[in-house]
Each structure stands twice: as structure tokens, then as C-alpha cells.
Amino acid sequence: MQVAQIIVDVPTRQTNNPYSYLIPESLEKQIQSGMRVQVPFGRRRVTGFVIGLSDKTSFDGKLKKISSLVDLSPVITPELLKLSEWMADKTFSFKISCLQTMLPGGMRTKFKKKLLATDQIRDTYPAIFHGQNEIDYDRQKFNNKTIAEILALRKSNQIKVHYELSSHAKPILSRAYKSKLNQQQIDHVLIDVQKRAVGQRRLLKMLYEQPSQTFLQSKLLHEGVGKQVLDTAVKQGWVTETQVRRIRNPFLQPVSKSYPLDLNEDQQTAVNRINNAIGKQTDTTFLLEGVTGSGKTEVYLQAMAHALSIGKTALMLVPEITLTPQIVGRIRSRFGDQVAMLHSAMSSGERYDEWQRINSGQAKVVVGVRSAIFAPLENIGLIIMDEEHDSSYKQSDTPRYQTRDVAKWRAAYNHCPVVLGSATPSLESRARAMKGVYQLIMLPHRFNNHALPHVSIVDMKDEMAHNRHILSKRLSNLITDRLEKHEQIILLLNRRGYSSFIMCRDCGYVPQCPNCDISLTMHKDTHTLNCHLCGHKEPIPTVCPKCHSKRIRHYGIGSQQLEEQVKDLFPTARVLRMDVDTTRKKGSHEAIINKFGAHKADILLGTQMIAKGLDFPEVTLVGVLNADSALQFPDFRSSERTFQLLTQVSGRSGRADKQGEVVIQTFNPDHYAIQLAKTQDYExxxxxxxxxxxxxxxxxxxxxxxxxxxxxxxxxxxxEMHQIAGFLRRYLTNKAIVLGPTPKTITRVNNRYFYQIIIKYRQEPKLKAALDDVLVKSQTKQQGGLLISIDNEPLDFM
Ligand SMILES: [Zn+2]
Ligand SMILES: [Zn+2]
Structure with a gap:
């Protein structure tokens, strides 16, 4: 008998060591590594991933048997199985969460538990069964007393529990028909069909013209072949009825084919160097540093084309919010149906279908956000990470992986180069390029030599003396000018909602979230005060709950209020707003971009999601209304973030043949991040x-x-955090710096209290083992409500 090693999905006793299970004889030939199975675990049944197979001989003792197969073919490739081991180690997480992360959302399975009762039990416990013999067991629906009753019934075997697999994403099946007759037979049948039976004649004609074709029912109905006709055709034995899988199409619009553009000298050098590494199959990491508008995308496209031309596949990653229809459109127009897209705004069904196209080898080019780094592509010839500095490349929940590291791991496995592209590389990447760990490629000029935009800084401290409006005189004059010239404008305000907070003018009361240590944000469209951390909402008070004064005012302008003010000031301008609140609905993000791109609006305003990746040739003015928003965070990366954001948003201005202008409004005009963004001086x-x-x-x-x-x-x-800090201090050398524990900047979120410890180090051979120990020990404390997470190379210290 054969034995399978299985990583089980058990949230409370997660372990990185696999459990051994016997493979039932009936499944012996089917089970492969990378498949999911159901196994008994204690009294429960859980899912697990098969990570290896072996002979029974090396095991003594009694093994349990695998109950059933979840997948009919492996969902995790051998490469990704290996990757999950490395990842669990690197990110201080469990293998099971790494494996789950690799699958698209829709494929993560859950089990529905069903309770089965006899007639007698059903009638004795109407409050549980409501007259049904079979009910879903949903913990949330029952109170503790009922749960205890259910457990007692189960213990005494008076009811049974069944596990049913519920996968969110299922293939869509469509009814279809295929001819059973050859052309000669159809000729024969046609003789007997009456002239007025138009539908039948039409169907037979279609079958005659395309005898080997499978016709979708929807297509036949569209052609005027009705349901009755099809029933007759089946009954007469003309056609067979079948079901076919329909692929959901996440691409809303067809695109026309495009061809490689002529490259300038810098671009050509970049393409040559990357292509050379593709050809030699070396896992070189390139840092492609190019000013905004320098034509990085064209370099990516031509290098990808080269990888495809030698029979390899290509993977391209873009940040969460820049996976715009514009970029996807460019890639599809070059590579057509070979492109698969993976993006969180797609439905889980769409993602499932795209994942299947990749897994089956149909798609050769994958473009997607962070999680697409786990696309089951084989034979990868090139991996590209556009805007490599973007914070969305780091996953904020467990497993807390940095996409860049995973990309390099896969590149080493596949012997292919990685290209990290950015106008403002992360300091980490640039420092590595300086040390020669990465190869630096520069694109110092804008494509077609378009000039960089002219940037001016407005000191809002001076401005406030004579103008209380959020738009400075300079910016509003320029907006008037652009509107007259029929050119477009982008305004960035990195704060959503209507106002940042409300306050009683008499007693100073500011409404706080009841669950978190943060003030509530006013949302005018929903007439609520919202907590942006836990989602709590409450009505906007008209009198102060503390002193009953009616003088409640709002402070700090959010994007909703900016929209209102801009419409007031420029009543004829057509204004679009893009932020989390206006893009919640599927397709709305794309709709706003398309509308602005077609110049059906004059001003696009919004939060940082408008700053990146968009390319609108008619935009000649960009206004940054509060350049300080990122600087205010008490974090070591806030200057870097500010510089990156300002440089990127400035790059949106003047991308075609018109000179662009940028106005940066700030209370810290002398800050180096703002001064250097003005000259776009990355060096x-x-x-x-x-x-x-x-x-x-x-x-x-x-x-x-x-x-x-x-x-x-x-x-x-x-x-507990003091205990951990003490433990670590004993382990580490005196060269390591252990800061804390300290309460987090926002200590209470959703009624949980957060503390943190920061460790800074250069070489600590014992650190890894110590942290693994902390993680394993913390598992036993979970029952008491304590959660410990370890973030390797965190994005911030907040
Ligand atoms: Zn008050
Ligand atoms: Zn809250």
C-alpha cells in the first residue's frame, strides 16, 4: 500500500510537518503530489495538500486512510510545492497558508457541514431541525445551548454529520448540440421536412454547412432555432445534446492588433541586455530605472515577445491599482488570446477560468497583480515587476511575502531574468544595483523627447493668510486656463470621505470609533460617520452628545468635499471623482478611466489611485492638494513614499506633445522630499x-x-510582548537592536490592543530559530485570544 504525506488545513494546530495517510487502493493510481484530498483529523474531516508519496514499509503504527479526492488533477505544480517550503520559512508562516495563498480565491475550498436526523429526532427538536431531516450546520445561527444539544446528540450517535465540499467557483456549463448526421443523411432528412417548418430547415442547413461543429444553444436561439425545434431534433436523432464549459471573459472590449514601436537608443540597449539574459537562461535581476514617460512598457513588451519567440512564457506584474484597462489593452493588442489576466477586481469565477487557462498551458503570458506571482506558468522565460517600489507588492496578511523575493526565487528555478521597473526605485533595490547585485539599466530620457513637466510649489502657510480655500490662487488660475483651452486636469487629494473629522466648537468633543482609537470620518453621501479601520458607521449628530451644543463643525477636506468645492468654483467643468467609495462596484474603475480618456470630463480628482499608471495625452495640469499627507506619518519610509507619489503623479502631466504643468501645495515647502520631487531628481x-x-x-x-x-x-x-522581548534579548548578540514592546500608533483596532517589537540587525545567526520558537509557543496562547505575527522586512514601523 502507498502512503501520502499531507499538509492539513487545521487552523488551531497548524504544523509545517506533513501527516501520513494511507491511500485507498481505489485511489492509488490517481493521487499525485499537488492535489487536494479530504482526510479524517480527530473527529473532523479536513482538506489537505498531498506533498509527497512513498511506500508503506517505512511506517509502522496505524495510519488513517484518505477519505476522498478534492481535485482531479494537481492544482499546485512541483515548482510551487517547493516554493511553498521556502516561503513558509522566509515569512514565518505555515505551509498550509502558503499553499492556500497560491490558489485563486475561488478555488479555496470550504466544507459545508450538514446535520442528518431521523424522523423521530427531527420531531423531538423542532427548534434545531424546523421539520427538516437535513440542515446546514452554521455555527453562527445557533446559540450555545443549541450547540450543546447538537453535540450531545452527535456524541450519542443520534444524529449524523456529513461534510460537503463547497467551492465558490464552478465552471459555467452551457447546453450545446452536435450533428449526428452526415451531409448525405441531412439531404435525405430535408426531403421530409415541411417548407413551413422554418426552424427545422434552418437548423438542418446549419448542420449541413458545419457538420463537425458544436453549436451553443444560445447561438442557435439567436439564429432563430427555437427550443421546440431542438427538442424535436434530439427526438428525431438528428443531434446529440451535450454540455460544454464556457469560459468567462474578463476582457470587456476587443482590442485591435498592435505592432512593436521603434525604440530609441536607450530602450534598444535595455531590450538587448534583457533578451541576451533570456537567451542565455541566466537568472539576472535587472533594475530598469526610467523617468516617467520614458517608454518602459514598450521595453517590457519587446522582451516578452522575445521570450515567447523562443518557446517560453512570460509573467508581468503590476501594482494593485495600476492594472488599468490601458495597460492590459496594450498587452492584449500585442499578444492576443495568449494573455491571461489575474486581478482582484475580477469575479472569483473569472479568476478560476483564467487560472485554468494558465494551468492547462493555453495562456503563455500572464499579467496580474501581486498574487499572480503564483500563476502556475511553466517554462518561464521572463518575469517583469512594473513599479517595483509599490507597497501593494508586500502582502499585509499572513503569509507576509514580498513579491520581489518570490519573483527572484521563481527566476532562479526557471533560469530566467527578472526585470524590476520604476521611475523611483525602492532604496533597497537601488542599493543592490549600486553594489552590483542587480544590473542597473537607465532610461534617462522621455520617449520622443517630450519635456518633463514644469513643477511649482505653493507654500500653503502663506496662502492661508489671504485665501481660506483648498485650491491656491495659482492652481485655480491654471485650472481656469486649461478649461478655456479644453485641456484636462488631474487633482490629487489623498484623503477619502467628506471631512477628516467633526468637532464641537463649544466643548471640543470629537466623535471616536467605539471599537478603535481613531476619530470617525464624515461621509456626506451616506450621511454617516465611518471608521476607516473597522467599518463602524453611525449617524452624523446634529447636537453635541456631550454638551448639547448645536455648533458642530467639520474639519479637514476629503475627496467628496473637494468634488463639491470644485463643482462650485468651476460650474461648467465636468468633474469625475475616483476613490475607494466611487470604485466599489465592479467595472466602475474602468468606466471612470474610459470616460476621462474619451475626454468626456475635464477634471479627474481622487486619492492616490489616480496617481499611477494612467496615461492621458490631454492632461496638461496636475494639482497635488496636500503633499504633506504621507509626510505626517511617524515612519522612516514617509519621505520615500512622498517622493515616489509626487514624482509619479507629476508624470501624469504632459505626456503627449503638450508641455505639462504641476502644482504641489504643501505646508513643508522646504522638505527635501518635496524639493527633489520638484526637479524629479531621483539621484x-x-x-x-x-x-x-x-x-x-x-x-x-x-x-x-x-x-x-x-x-x-x-x-x-x-x-506577553514583554516576555517575548525578554526572550529575544537573551538570544541575540549585543549588536542587534530590540525596540519595544511599544503600543502601536493606533493601539486599539476592533477592540483588540496592538503592541509591537522591532528588531534591527545585520547578522544574527540565532534569530531565525528564536523567532520560530516564538511562533510555535504563541500557538498555545491563541485560546486566550493572543495573536502573534512576525513580519520579515516590514513596510513600516507603525
Ligand atoms: Zn460639545
Ligand atoms: Zn473602528
Whole structure:
């Protein structure tokens, strides 16, 4: 008999060691590594991933048997199985969560539990069964008393529990018909069919013309062949009825074919160097640093085309919010149906279908966001990460992986190059390029030599003296000018909602979220105060709940209010707003972009999602209304973020043949991140910021670890975190810096108290083992509500 090693999905006793199960004889030939199975685990039945097979001989003791197969073919490739091991180790997480992360959302299975009762039990417990013999067991629906009753019934075997697999994504099946007759037979049949039986004659004619074709019912109905006709045709034995899988099409619009553009000298050099590495099958990492508008995308496209031309596949990643129809359209117009897309805005069904196309080898080019790094592509010839500095490449939940690291792992496995592209590379990547770990390729000129936009800085402290409006005089004059010239404008305000908070003018009361340590944001469209952390909502008070004064005012302008003010100031302008609130509905993001792109609006305003990746040739003015929003965060990366955001949004202005203009409004006009964004001087920013990082012992000079602990009790959280810090200090050398534990900037979120420990180090051979130990020990404390997470190279220290 054969034995399978299985990583089980057990949230409370997660383990990175596989369990052994016997393979039932009936499944012996079917089971392969990378498939999911159902196995008994204690009293339950759980899902698991088969990660290896072996002979029984090496096992003594009694093994349980696999109950059933979840997948009919492997869903995890051998490469991804290996990757999951590396990832679990690197991110201090469990193999099972790495494996689950690799599958598209719709394929993560859940089990529905069903309770089965005899007639007698059904009638004795009407409150549980409501007259049914079979009910869904949903923990949320029952109170504790009922759950206890159910458990007792189960223990005494008076009811049974059945497990049913519920996968969110299922293939869509469509009814279809195929001819059973050859052309000669059809000729024969036609003689007997009456002239007025138009539908039947039409169907037979179609079958005659395309005898081997399978016709979808929807197509036949469209052609005027009705349901009755089809029933007759089946009965007469003219056709067979079958079902075919229909592929959901996530691409809304067809695109026309495009061809490679002529490259300038820098672009050509870049393409040559990348193609050379593809051909030689070396896992070189390139940092492609190009100013905004330098034509990086064309370099990507031509290198991808080269990988395809030698029979390889290509993977291209873009940040969450820049996977715009514009970029996808460009890639599809070059590579057609070979392109598969993976994106969180797609339905789980669409993602499932696209994943199937990749897994079956139909798709050769994958373009997608962070999670697409796990696309089951084989024979990869090139991996591209556009906007490599973007924060969406780091997953914020477990497993907390950095996509860049996974990309490099896959490149090494596939012997192919990685291209990291950016106008403002992360300091980590640029520092590696300086040390020769990465190869640096520069695109210092804008494509077709378009000039960089002219940037001016407005000091809002001066402005406030004579103008209380959010738009400075300079910016509003320029908006008037552009509207007259019929050119387009982008306004960035990185704060959603109507106002940041409301306050009583008499007693100073500011409404806070009852679950979190944060003030509530006013949303005018829904007439509510919202918590942006936990989602709590409450009505906007008309009198102060504390002193009953009616003088409640709102402070700080959000994107909703900006829209209102802009419409007031420029009543004839057509204004679009893009933020989380206006893009919640599927397709709305795309609709706004298309509308603005077709110049059906004059002003596009919104939060940082408008800053990246968009390319509108008619935009000649960009206004940044509060350049300080990112600087205010108490974090070592806030200058880098500010510089990146300002540079990127400035790059939106003047991308075609018109000179662009940018206005940056700020209360810190002398800050180096703002001054250097004005001249788009990445070099100087890099050197300035590196000096500061060096002095503060921050990355990329130091490695960092963030340990976060939370529980419903602040006392418990603080106590446990002190224990952990003490434990680590004993383990580490005196060169390591252990900061904390300290309460997080926002200590309470959703009624849990958060503390953190930061470790900065250069070489600590014992650190990994110590942290693994912390993680394993923390499992036993979970019952008491304590959750510990370890973030390797966190994005921030907040
Ligand atoms: Zn008051
Ligand atoms: Zn809250």
C-alpha cells in the first residue's frame, strides 16, 4: 500500500510537518503530489495538500486512510510545492497558508457541514431541525445551548454529520448540440421536412454547412432555432445534446492588433541586455530605472515577445491599482488570446477560468497583480515587476511575502531574468544595483523627447493668510486656463470621505470609533460617520452628545468635499471623482478611466489611485492638494513614499506633445522630499535618503523584523510582548537592536490592543530559530485570544 504525506488545513494546530495517510487502493493510481484530498483529523474531516508519496514499509503504527479526492488533477505544480517550503520559512508562516495563498480565491475550498436526523429526532427538536431531516450546520445561527444539544446528540450517535465540499467557483456549463448526421443523411432528412417548418430547415442547413461543429444553444436561439425545434431534433436523432464549459471573459472590449514601436537608443540597449539574459537562461535581476514617460512598457513588451519567440512564457506584474484597462489593452493588442489576466477586481469565477487557462498551458503570458506571482506558468522565460517600489507588492496578511523575493526565487528555478521597473526605485533595490547585485539599466530620457513637466510649489502657510480655500490662487488660475483651452486636469487629494473629522466648537468633543482609537470620518453621501479601520458607521449628530451644543463643525477636506468645492468654483467643468467609495462596484474603475480618456470630463480628482499608471495625452495640469499627507506619518519610509507619489503623479502631466504643468501645495515647502520631487531628481533623493537611513540604522543598512501581538486585553498583550522581548534579548548578540514592546500608533483596532517589537540587525545567526520558537509557543496562547505575527522586512514601523 502507498502512503501520502499531507499538509492539513487545521487552523488551531497548524504544523509545517506533513501527516501520513494511507491511500485507498481505489485511489492509488490517481493521487499525485499537488492535489487536494479530504482526510479524517480527530473527529473532523479536513482538506489537505498531498506533498509527497512513498511506500508503506517505512511506517509502522496505524495510519488513517484518505477519505476522498478534492481535485482531479494537481492544482499546485512541483515548482510551487517547493516554493511553498521556502516561503513558509522566509515569512514565518505555515505551509498550509502558503499553499492556500497560491490558489485563486475561488478555488479555496470550504466544507459545508450538514446535520442528518431521523424522523423521530427531527420531531423531538423542532427548534434545531424546523421539520427538516437535513440542515446546514452554521455555527453562527445557533446559540450555545443549541450547540450543546447538537453535540450531545452527535456524541450519542443520534444524529449524523456529513461534510460537503463547497467551492465558490464552478465552471459555467452551457447546453450545446452536435450533428449526428452526415451531409448525405441531412439531404435525405430535408426531403421530409415541411417548407413551413422554418426552424427545422434552418437548423438542418446549419448542420449541413458545419457538420463537425458544436453549436451553443444560445447561438442557435439567436439564429432563430427555437427550443421546440431542438427538442424535436434530439427526438428525431438528428443531434446529440451535450454540455460544454464556457469560459468567462474578463476582457470587456476587443482590442485591435498592435505592432512593436521603434525604440530609441536607450530602450534598444535595455531590450538587448534583457533578451541576451533570456537567451542565455541566466537568472539576472535587472533594475530598469526610467523617468516617467520614458517608454518602459514598450521595453517590457519587446522582451516578452522575445521570450515567447523562443518557446517560453512570460509573467508581468503590476501594482494593485495600476492594472488599468490601458495597460492590459496594450498587452492584449500585442499578444492576443495568449494573455491571461489575474486581478482582484475580477469575479472569483473569472479568476478560476483564467487560472485554468494558465494551468492547462493555453495562456503563455500572464499579467496580474501581486498574487499572480503564483500563476502556475511553466517554462518561464521572463518575469517583469512594473513599479517595483509599490507597497501593494508586500502582502499585509499572513503569509507576509514580498513579491520581489518570490519573483527572484521563481527566476532562479526557471533560469530566467527578472526585470524590476520604476521611475523611483525602492532604496533597497537601488542599493543592490549600486553594489552590483542587480544590473542597473537607465532610461534617462522621455520617449520622443517630450519635456518633463514644469513643477511649482505653493507654500500653503502663506496662502492661508489671504485665501481660506483648498485650491491656491495659482492652481485655480491654471485650472481656469486649461478649461478655456479644453485641456484636462488631474487633482490629487489623498484623503477619502467628506471631512477628516467633526468637532464641537463649544466643548471640543470629537466623535471616536467605539471599537478603535481613531476619530470617525464624515461621509456626506451616506450621511454617516465611518471608521476607516473597522467599518463602524453611525449617524452624523446634529447636537453635541456631550454638551448639547448645536455648533458642530467639520474639519479637514476629503475627496467628496473637494468634488463639491470644485463643482462650485468651476460650474461648467465636468468633474469625475475616483476613490475607494466611487470604485466599489465592479467595472466602475474602468468606466471612470474610459470616460476621462474619451475626454468626456475635464477634471479627474481622487486619492492616490489616480496617481499611477494612467496615461492621458490631454492632461496638461496636475494639482497635488496636500503633499504633506504621507509626510505626517511617524515612519522612516514617509519621505520615500512622498517622493515616489509626487514624482509619479507629476508624470501624469504632459505626456503627449503638450508641455505639462504641476502644482504641489504643501505646508513643508522646504522638505527635501518635496524639493527633489520638484526637479524629479531621483539621484539626489537616493543619496540624501541613504544618509538618513544610515544614521538612523534603518533599511537598507539594517535588516528588520516586526513582531505584532494583539489580544482583547491591553494588560495581556503588554505582558506577553514583554516576555517575548525578554526572550529575544537573551538570544541575540549585543549588536542587534530590540525596540519595544511599544503600543502601536493606533493601539486599539476592533477592540483588540496592538503592541509591537522591532528588531534591527545585520547578522544574527540565532534569530531565525528564536523567532520560530516564538511562533510555535504563541500557538498555545491563541485560546486566550493572543495573536502573534512576525513580519520579515516590514513596510513600516507603525
Ligand atoms: Zn460639545
Ligand atoms: Zn473602528
Amino acid at each position: 539626489k533623493f537616493y543619496h540624501t535618503e541613504m544618509r538618513i537611513r544610515h544614521l538612523g540604522k534603518y533599511p537598507p543598512y539594517y535588516f528588520t523584523i516586526k513582531i505584532t501581538g494583539s489580544s482583547p486585553s491591553e494588560k495581556q498583550t503588554a505582558y
